[in-house]
Amino acid sequence: MGSSKLGADLYLAWRAAVVHPLRRLLDKEPQGKERFLANYGPEGLVPTTPRDKAMLAAAGRCISCGLCDQLDGQLGAVARGEYQGASLLPRQYARSSVELHRAKAAIEAIDPAAYRAGEAVCPTRVPLVAIAAWLQERLARVLSFAADEGRRLPPSTGC
Amino acid sequence: MSVGLRGRAVEGSIRADVVVIGGGIAGAAAALAARRKGRQVALVRRAWGATALSAGLLDLAPDPFASPAQPLGERRDVRGCIRALALRSPRHPWSLLAERLERLPALLGRAAEESGGRLRFTPLEAENRCVLTPLGTLKTSAGGQDAVLRGDLHHGGRIGVVGFARHPAWDAELLAASLAELATVAGLRCGAAAVPTDYLDRIDDYALRPLQLAARIEKDPDRLVQSIRRALPPGVDRLLLPPLLGTDDPAPVLAHLEAALGLPCAELPAASTAPLPGLRLQRLLEARLEAAGVQLLHGEATSDGDVAGLRVTAPLAPILDPSHFDEGRATAEPPPPPSHRVEAVAVVLATGRYVGGGIRRNGRLRESVFDLPVAIDGGIDPGSWPGSLTSVEKGGEQPAFRAGVAVDRQLRPLDRDGTPRDTRLFACGSVLAGNDPARDGAGLGLSWCTGWLAGEAACGEGG
Numbered sequence: 001m002g003s004s005k006l007g008a009d010l011y012l013a014w015r016a017a018v019v020h021p022l023r024r025l026l027d028k029e030p031q032g033k034e035r036f037l038a039n040y041g042p043e044g045l046v047p048t049t050p051r052d053k054a055m056l057a058a059a060g061r062c063i064s065c066g067l068c069d070q071l072d073g074q075l076g077a078v079a080r081g082e083y084q085g086a087s088l089l090p091r092q093y094a095r096s097s098v099e100l101h102r103a104k105a106a107i108e109a110i111d112p113a114a115y116r117a118g119e120a121v122c123p124t125r126v127p128l129v130a131i132a133a134w135l136q137e138r139l140a141r142v143l144s145f146a147a148d149e150g151r152r153l154p155p156s157t158g159c
Numbered sequence: 160m161s162v163g164l165r166g167r168a169v170e171g172s173i174r175a176d177v178v179v180i181g182g183g184i185a186g187a188a189a190a191l192a193a194r195r196k197g198r199q200v201a202l203v204r205r206a207w208g209a210t211a212l213s214a215g216l217l218d219l220a221p222d223p224f225a226s227p228a229q230p231l232g233e234r235r236d237v238r239g240c241i242r243a244l245a246l247r248s249p250r251h252p253w254s255l256l257a258e259r260l261e262r263l264p265a266l267l268g269r270a271a272e273e274s275g276g277r278l279r280f281t282p283l284e285a286e287n288r289c290v291l292t293p294l295g296t297l298k299t300s301a302g303g304q305d306a307v308l309r310g311d312l313h314h315g316g317r318i319g320v321v322g323f324a325r326h327p328a329w330d331a332e333l334l335a336a337s338l339a340e341l342a343t344v345a346g347l348r349c350g351a352a353a354v355p356t357d358y359l360d361r362i363d364d365y366a367l368r369p370l371q372l373a374a375r376i377e378k379d380p381d382r383l384v385q386s387i388r389r390a391l392p393p394g395v396d397r398l399l400l401p402p403l404l405g406t407d408d409p410a411p412v413l414a415h416l417e418a419a420l421g422l423p424c425a426e427l428p429a430a431s432t433a434p435l436p437g438l439r440l441q442r443l444l445e446a447r448l449e450a451a452g453v454q455l456l457h458g459e460a461t462s463d464g465d466v467a468g469l470r471v472t473a474p475l476a477p478i479l480d481p482s483h484f485d486e487g488r489a490t491a492e493p494p495p496p497p498s499h500r501v502e503a504v505a506v507v508l509a510t511g512r513y514v515g516g517g518i519r520r521n522g523r524l525r526e527s528v529f530d531l532p533v534a535i536d537g538g539i540d541p542g543s544w545p546g547s548l549t550s551v552e553k554g555g556e557q558p559a560f561r562a563g564v565a566v567d568r569q570l571r572p573l574d575r576d577g578t579p580r581d582t583r584l585f586a587c588g589s590v591l592a593g594n595d596p597a598r599d600g601a602g603l604g605l606s607w608c609t610g611w612l613a614g615e616a617a618c619g620e621g622g
Contacts (some may be wrong), residue, residue, distance in 0.1 A: 063514070065212055066431065070370050070438055071163045080366050117163035120457065120474070121207040123514050 041145030044098040046138070055134045059090035061124040068118030068128060078109045086118045089131050100139050101146075107139050163208065165445045166455025172500040173456065175201040177617045178469070180460045180528060181509030181517065183210035184217075184603050185270060185588025185610035187444040189507040190453045191273055192614025201454040201499030201503075203471050203526070207441055208515030209589060213603055214428035215402065215436025216303035217270070217278060219263075220244040220253065221287065221600035230297045230345040237301045238263075238283040244601060250561075250593040251535055252609055253601065255568055259612065266608045267302065273447055277305055277408065278440075279602075289313060289347065291320070291399060293328070293430035297345060302604055303428070303435055307402070307407040310425030311343065316396030317350040319422075321387060323359045328432035329401050331355040331390075339496045352395055356386040367402060369433040377405040380412050384419040395422065402426040402433050407442065440603075460528045461498065465581040466506045469528075470498040505617035508564070508572065508586040509610060517590040518562055520548075526564055526590070531572045531580060534565040534592040539575060563592035570613045587613035 024031075030038055033047065040046075048056075063096040069075075069085035083106035093103050100107070112132035177193040179186045182204030193200045222232030223243035235243070240261070245254040253260075267280040280302035281288055287299035288311040300307070312318070321340060322331025334344070335353035342349050359365065367375070376383050387398070404412040405424055416424045429436040448455055458471040473496050508528060510517030516527055524533035524540040532539045535548075535558045548559035564572045564586050571579035572586045587609035595600045 024165065037603065065514070066434055067207055067211055067438070069368055072368075072370075075368055077369060080363050084366055085368055118162040121211070123206050123208050123212075125206060125474070 037145055038054050044101055044142045044146065046097050046141050046145055051134070051140065055131055056094060058127050059094040059131055062087065062090035062126045063124055064091060065123060067121050067123065068115070069124075071117040071121060073114035073117065074110050077111075077114075078106050082106045083109070086115055086128055089115075089128060089135060090126050094131060095140060097142055099136070104139060104143075107135050110136075110138050112136070164204075164457055165449055166202075166457055168473045169203065169456050169458030169499060170473070172473060172502065173203070173454075174502045175199045175454065176504045177201075177507065177614070178203065178501055178503040178505075179453075179507045179614075180204070181208070181507075181510055181511060181515060181588065181590075182445070183208045183456075183509065183511055183515060183588060183606065184213075184440070184444060185511075185590075185606040185613070186507070186509030187448055188270070188607045188610030188616065189509055189585075189587055189614035190448055191269075192611045193507075193618050194451045194453055196615065196618040196620065198504075198618055200452075201452075201456060202448060203456045203458050203460055205241075205457075205474060205516060208511045210444070210606075211437050211441035212434060212514065212604065213437040213440060214298070214430075215307045215426075215440060216290070216298065216300040216324050216428055216602070217280070217604040217607060218287075218298075218300040219602055219604040219608075220600045221299050221301070222405055223247065225299065225600075228344070230341065231286070231299065231347075234286045235286050236286055237281060240287065240301075241283075241601075244599055248593060248599065250565075251601075252591050252594055252605060253567065254593075256609070256612070258568070262612075263608065266611050267604075268304070269611060270607050274443055275447075277410075277443060278302060279308060280303055286313075289345070290425075290428055291334065291338050291341075293334070293401065293427050293432060295334050295341075296455060297341050297407040298428065299600075300604070304440060306404065306413055306426040307428050307436060308425075309413075309423065310399050310427065312338075312345075312349050312398065314423075315348040317352055317394050319352050319354040319391060319395035319398045321354045321356060321390075321398055321400045323364075323401070324355050324357055325359045325362075325365050327365065328430075334399075344472050352392050354387060354388045354390045354392070354395070354398065356383070358383055358386040369405060369435055372401075372433075372434055373403045373406045376403055377412060378414045380404075381419070384527050387416075387420060391420075397423040397425070400424060400426055402429055402436050403611075406435070407439060408441075417518050460510075461500075462529045464504065464529055466501075466583045469501040469503070469506060471501060472496045472498045503583075505583045505585065505619075507610075507613045508584065509588045509613070510590050510591055512563060512589040515589065520559075524562055529572070529580065529584065531564050532575050533562050534573075535559075535562045537565075539565075557595060557597065560595040560597055560617060561593055563594070564590050565592045569616050570609065571616075583617075585616050 072086040112129045115128035176198035177200045179190045179202040190200045190202045192200050220240040224232035270278045290310045292298050318337040322329040331353040335351040338351035457474050460471050463471045512518045572587045574580045588606040
């Protein structure tokens with residue numbers, strides 16, 4: 001028992017002190033952020049930037065009252081099955097970059113400036129115009145990581 | 160419905176006789192009251208609030224003995240209901256205004272007048288109206304929008320509840336069954352019949368938003384008439400319809416339906432699935448304010464603590480402007496938005512409670528503009544409230560719902576020592592302490608009355 005533990009410890013020490021440092025020096029595999037992106041970018045999981053955090057905090061102020069939906073200039077401009085109102089921006093689309101590509105048809109079709117009227121009446125001042133522009137930019141980031149890896153995200157299913 | 164927030168963003172200092180902060184029904188009443196006195200009035204609001212989300216009813220007080228087993232209670236008259244509420248809750252605004260209750264008919268008359276007849280109230284000597292809600296419950300109220308109050312169940316008869324097949328929110332069978340059961344419990348002499356129409360015939364029509372449905376009905380009400388005719392059972396005396404009869408004023412569509420079907424028609428009050436009555440009320444008030452010459456401004460108010468220190472800023476600070484981020488990293492703190500001075504003889508605080516943003520809780524409860532002390536049941540939040548402010552128990556105590564600014568009989572907000580913070584400052588509506596709208600049943604009707612009185616007080620009258 002004692003000798004096998006000693007053997008295991010020596011093996012771990014060998015791996016930590018020699019093998020891993022050498023591999024890091026010689027290996028051409030990307031490290032850090034690049035490796036993260038290589039692993040998760042194709043799935044739509046992109047790094048969260050300070051701007052993303054600011055937007056998510058702003059989207060979190062939504063109380064789902066639906067007032068912005070009543071002044072939504074996009075209704076009718078985007079296919080009904082793809083898009084059901086401005087309140088989806090902070091409540092649903094902003095939630096997860098992994099699922100964002102499913103709303104591709106809606107997000108690419110919306111015009112951020114069309115949310116000014118809805119934004120003005122929001123009781124909690126959710127910045128819909130900024131969130132719409134950010135979602136378009138975030139979607140482009142998600143899609144570009146997937147494209148860089150030559151992988152296709154699952155098709156949009158409507159939302 | 161294209162008109163959102165009316166007026167313009169704050170761009171410079173504001174000078175007016177009376178400045179109202181808050182644009183819900185209380186703020187609108189205060190502004191209109193001051194305009195009637197010939198004052199120059201500016202109304203500053205951040206956004207829409209609870210009025211735009213309301214049911215379209217203006218309730219004053221429910222029957223004190225109303226309960227699920229006896230929904231209409233003892234069927235007292237409205238005046239008796241208000242007095243009972245004032246007696247039961249000594250810190251309720253009705254209790255504070257007890258000496259001025261004789262002015263109520265005049266105040267409610269102003270609401271009807273200012274709305275061009277779209278708002279109306281039952282006489283104080285009569286009992287509350289009773290309407291079916293889209294949730295299948297009964298709601299009593301002394302006043303509200305005409306299209307909703309037409310559905311008063313006291314009219315009796317066999318009521319056809321119109322719904323849309325394929326639409327989960329408007330199940331005619333379910334609503335009619337609820338109405339039949341509740342009418343029996345409440346002792347109302349009315350029957351119920353389902354009118355499940357095929358108005359929504361496309362497979363994706365369920366996804367239509369209330370506004371789109373309302374626009375469709377407004378454009379071609381005959382199509383709705385035809386689908387109702389196909390589903391209408393014999394012997395129906397009147398119809399209750401979803402609150403979707405037009406995007407603005409439902410009166411033209413109602414008149415069309417009544418003429419075509421030969422039956423009295425009414426709308427149900429608003430629900431989360433169809434918030435149009437609340438939205439219509441908000442837009443009606445804003446249109447009336449604009450027509451009355453009230454300066455409507457979009458902005459946020461802050462103060463050092465009194466009327467002299469009141470300032471306003473433009474509504475949306477550019478904190479999320481992409482120019483403040485370089486490749487996603489924050490580069491600099493955005494500059495604070497410019498704030499502008501307010502010069503006013505008097506200020507009316509009508510900022511509402513939690514939805515309107517008049518009361519906030521960030522560690523302690525605080526009033527958001529003047530940092531007035533927030534009172535619950537006579538106590539003032541010392542920093543962290545002892546005990547829970549909310550309860551998950553059905554019928555449990557909800558002290559948070561009664562939180563607000565304590566005022567004297569002239570509606571002047573009180574400081575911690577019980578004296579008015581500023582003799583030129585008045586408060587009204589949901590920001591007032593003591594009214595729990597869920598438990599006390601006094602909502603927009605109370606807000607209108609306190610708003611009007613605060614507006615008059617700001618002009619140096621009343622009290």
